[in-house]
Amino acid sequence: MDSPEIKERMDALRAEIRRHDELYFRRAEPEISDAEYDRLKRELTGLEARHPEFVPEDTPTRRVGDDRLEAFETYRHRAPMQSLDNTYGEQELRDFHQRLVRLFGREDLEFLVEPKIDGVAVSLTFEKGRFVRAATRGNGVEGDDVTRNVATLRGLPHGLEGGNIPEIIEIRGEIFMANEEFERINREREENGFPLYANPRNLTAGTVKLLDPKEVARRRLQIVFHGFGYCEPAVFGRMSEFHKTLKTWKLPAPERCRRARGIDEVWEAIGELDALRHHFAYATDGAVVKLDSLAHQEEAGSTSKAPRWAIAYKFSAEQAETVVEDISLQVGRSGAVTPVAHLRPVQLAGTTVSRATLHNQDEIERKDVRIGDTVIVEKAGEIIPAVVEVVVEKRPAKSDVYSFPGKCPACGSDLIRLPDEAATRCPNLSCAAQVRRRLQHYASRQCMDIEGLGEAVVDRLVERGLVERIPDLYDLKVEELVSLDKFAQKSSENLVRSIGESKDRELWRLIHGLGIRHIGATASKDLAAAFGDLDRIANASREELSAIEGIGEITAGGIAAYFSEKRNRDLIDALLTRGVRTRDEKAESVKGGALEGKTFVLTGTLPSLSRQQATEMIEAAGGRVTGSVSRKTDYVVAGEEAGSKREKAEKLNVSVIGEAAFLSLIGK
Numbered sequence: 001m002d003s004p005e006i007k008e009r010m011d012a013l014r015a016e017i018r019r020h021d022e023l024y025f026r027r028a029e030p031e032i033s034d035a036e037y038d039r040l041k042r043e044l045t046g047l048e049a050r051h052p053e054f055v056p057e058d059t060p061t062r063r064v065g066d067d068r069l070e071a072f073e074t075y076r077h078r079a080p081m082q083s084l085d086n087t088y089g090e091q092e093l094r095d096f097h098q099r100l101v102r103l104f105g106r107e108d109l110e111f112l113v114e115p116k117i118d119g120v121a122v123s124l125t126f127e128k129g130r131f132v133r134a135a136t137r138g139n140g141v142e143g144d145d146v147t148r149n150v151a152t153l154r155g156l157p158h159g160l161e162g163g164n165i166p167e168i169i170e171i172r173g174e175i176f177m178a179n180e181e182f183e184r185i186n187r188e189r190e191e192n193g194f195p196l197y198a199n200p201r202n203l204t205a206g207t208v209k210l211l212d213p214k215e216v217a218r219r220r221l222q223i224v225f226h227g228f229g230y231c232e233p234a235v236f237g238r239m240s241e242f243h244k245t246l247k248t249w250k251l252p253a254p255e256r257c258r259r260a261r262g263i264d265e266v267w268e269a270i271g272e273l274d275a276l277r278h279h280f281a282y283a284t285d286g287a288v289v290k291l292d293s294l295a296h297q298e299e300a301g302s303t304s305k306a307p308r309w310a311i312a313y314k315f316s317a318e319q320a321e322t323v324v325e326d327i328s329l330q331v332g333r334s335g336a337v338t339p340v341a342h343l344r345p346v347q348l349a350g351t352t353v354s355r356a357t358l359h360n361q362d363e364i365e366r367k368d369v370r371i372g373d374t375v376i377v378e379k380a381g382e383i384i385p386a387v388v389e390v391v392v393e394k395r396p397a398k399s400d401v402y403s404f405p406g407k408c409p410a411c412g413s414d415l416i417r418l419p420d421e422a423a424t425r426c427p428n429l430s431c432a433a434q435v436r437r438r439l440q441h442y443a444s445r446q447c448m449d450i451e452g453l454g455e456a457v458v459d460r461l462v463e464r465g466l467v468e469r470i471p472d473l474y475d476l477k478v479e480e481l482v483s484l485d486k487f488a489q490k491s492s493e494n495l496v497r498s499i500g501e502s503k504d505r506e507l508w509r510l511i512h513g514l515g516i517r518h519i520g521a522t523a524s525k526d527l528a529a530a531f532g533d534l535d536r537i538a539n540a541s542r543e544e545l546s547a548i549e550g551i552g553e554i555t556a557g558g559i560a561a562y563f564s565e566k567r568n569r570d571l572i573d574a575l576l577t578r579g580v581r582t583r584d585e586k587a588e589s590v591k592g593g594a595l596e597g598k599t600f601v602l603t604g605t606l607p608s609l610s611r612q613q614a615t616e617m618i619e620a621a622g623g624r625v626t627g628s629v630s631r632k633t634d635y636v637v638a639g640e641e642a643g644s645k646r647e648k649a650e651k652l653n654v655s656v657i658g659e660a661a662f663l664s665l666i667g668k
């Protein structure tokens with residue numbers, strides 16, 4: 001490559017890495033496996049080492065990713081939360097050791113070798129032994145305050161036991177989800193016709209960032225600790241001492257941590273971990289090697305991103321070679337089309353794999369995957385495997401470049417691709433595949449929660465032409481169902497009854513069930529709370545919609561577009577005539593309340609009211625409570641230790657009031 005080409009490749013890699021950082025850290029929806037991501041990063045790091053003239057200040061190889069979201073308060077770590085440099089082979093590990101040997105002038109340095117837990121990094125602050133805060137890594141300097149979510153974790157004591165307790169300590173650990181729990185949640189999703197979560201780690205990341213701690217408590221997350229940041233006073237001389245103390249504090253510590261003197265012992269300890277790692281309660285993707293002495297750690301110091309006293313050794317991802325027998329397209333409820341590789345079944349990390357996602361058209365083209373190709377599939381902590389690359393040498397002599405079908409496999413419509421979208425779509429709203437998915441969504445537990453109307457039943461109803469649009473569900477007769485095979489009298493009666501019962505669900509469930517683009521459960525709740533009536537939402541202007549806290553421009557546009565279509569308006573009318581409730585009684589009753597239409601944000605600890613109490617008072621008076629401060633917020637009620645939300649309110653000129661003023665506002 002000549003210079004301009006190299007620079008171009010580096011720019012492209014940076015853009016690609018940034019995109020994946022956003023997907024991984026902020027949205028917890030990665031498109032590629034960790035190993036693929038690491039390959040991109042290593043290619044960039046290599047080029048940067050050879051061409052420092054092309055390296056901008058803000059290159060992603062020098063930063064930790066950023067997981068922060070608007071909805072959370074910010075917590076500033078007392079000591080930065082750094083990342084680790086990765087190594088992949090014995091030689092790279094020996095190079096790391098050699099750098100330290102040169103620095104200290106001795107070969108017999110002592111290390112601690114521990115499993116690298118593949119979870120979500122958190123930092124828990126304990127003051128005088130009491131758990132007071134939990135924060136995500138964020139950008140390493142500031143993270144999201146997830147205290148209320150972390151407080152729901154079982155097995156996390158809220159106070160430390162035993163001695164040697166510092167005044168203040170930030171203890172660092174990883175939150176993870178056991179495989180059985182992950183599978184339980186996915187089984188439930190499958191029954192309800194929802195797409196499956198890709199792997200436990202990303203589900204964990206999403207769960208830690210849920211806005212509802214009760215929902216967090218339902219998914220059984222666990223935690224394990226491996227280090228600390230700020231510690232006042234300094235009570236530890238060695239990492240191994242800290243690990244022992246974790247046990248007396250009754251905090252979970254990693255298994256099989258081993259002290260090792262010199263690189264040969266380190267290498268041996270890593271081998272042991274690799275052999276045992278599938279027996280641990282958590283997923284591990286490598287080993288972490290750290291200098292045991294804290295004085296040595298300090299002397300070795302850090303770069304802007306990672307300490308020089310520690311390194312991660314990544315175990316190789318579990319891969320297998322197999323043949324792509326076919327490529328098919330799956331059509332989602334919004335018409336998005338996902339290509340899937342059908343594989344000759346192969347054993348991989350304990351399960352038989354016969355399908356792998358190919359993500360989208362661009363990904364197939366980039367990897368040039370063809371039917372008949374031998375490919376490497378990988379499951380790096382993933383449950384749904386991905387095709388990593390083609391073994392080009394094994395390509396059959398005669399093979400055709402895969403041409404992405406131009407027509408929908410379910411209905412034959414011409415597929416389209418919107419500018420700026422990775423997804424290909426089927427534009428036909430009556431497409432049988434979309435119809436099935438839409439009905440499955442409507443009936444699912446997260447929407448109208450219709451018992452007995454799972455994926456298979458929906459498929460049968462659509463196949464037999466009994467249901468095409470959502471309102472048709474409410475016209476189903478017991479006799480019609482009984483005439484279908486596999487439907488007994490009793491279950492037909494039950495199904496008709498549970499469909500009938502769904503007419504009286506809360507409004508947000510109906511809104512969510514309509515499957516409007518960009519409108520998930522949270523936005524549905526926001527809309528229901530603000531308008532209380534589907535008809536009012538349908539007639540609202542974009543401006544009125546985007547004036548609602550939690551509804552941005554894009555979402556408002558999606559809603560307006562949905563209701564501007566005649567067929568959607570007809571659908572709402574059809575639901576109404578069948579007696580489906582389209583307004584919330586509760587929202588009605590508080591009309592005319594003292595706080596009608598006012599939006600509140602609660603922050604900090606109030607002197608006498610709990611958050612729950614304050615929220616209930618606001619809602620009873622017709623107001624609403626949201627998580628983040630914006631120009632649309634009317635009041636921020638701030639208590640003690642109010643942090644970034646108060647600052648933001650002041651910046652935006654939003655009124656900040658204390659509990660007393662709040663009580664008088666509400667007339668108490």
Ligand code: IVH
Nearest residue numbers: 082083084114115116117121226227288307
């Ligand atoms: S020590 C200065 N030990 O992996 C950072 N980290 O990829 C020292 N991790 O940021 C970290 N298991 O979130 C350490 N046994 C372990 C770990 C571990 C998982 C995480 C941690 C770290 C990330 C780096």
